[in-house]
Amino acid sequence: xxxxxxxxxxxxxxxxxxxxxxxxxxxxxxxxxxxxxxxxxxxxxxxxxxxxxxxxxxxxxxxxxxxxxxxxxxxxxxxxxxxxxxxxxxxxxxx
Numbered sequence: 001x002x003x004x005x006x007x008x009x010x011x012x013x014x015x016x017x018x019x020x021x022x023x024x025x026x027x028x029x030x031x032x033x034x035x036x037x038x039x040x041x042x043x044x045x046x047x048x049x050x051x052x053x054x055x056x057x058x059x060x061x062x063x064x065x066x067x068x069x070x071x072x073x074x075x076x077x078x079x080x081x082x083x084x085x086x087x088x089x090x091x092x093x094x095x
Contacts, residue, residue, distance in 0.1 A: 006069040006083075011062040014049060017090075021047070024089030043074030043082045 010017065014033050021029055021036055028040040036047040052064035071079045 004070075008067045008069070009052065010065050010067055011055065012065055013063045014051065014065065016063075017049060017065055017067070020090035021086070024086045038082070038086075040082055041074070041078060043078045044072040045079070045082060046070045046072060 012020070018032055018036075021038075025038050025040060028038050030037050030039075034049045036049075038045040038047070046069070048068040048070075050066040050068075052066055055062045055064055069083070074082070
């Protein structure tokens with residue numbers, strides 16, 4: 001896992017992303033709507049959200065967010081496990 005700030009671009013609104021975080025970390029999440037903190041086990045993760053330009057595909061418009069993730073505590077293995085848990089919990093259906 002890289003050190004420093006991990007940046008991602010996702011197609012979600014602020015509300016959709018926050019909903020996914022609440023599902024992933026129902027008892028370990030604080031903050032919002034653009035700044036969150038997750039404290040789970042020995043890991044502390046800070047998540048900052050910045051709305052971006054919407055993507056348009058034909059008649060479909062998808063909101064985008066830049067997600068910046070910083071770890072303040074925890075070893076690399078625990079951080080990677082927490083990030084993997086968040087990714088699994090926030091996956092959406094598709095085909």
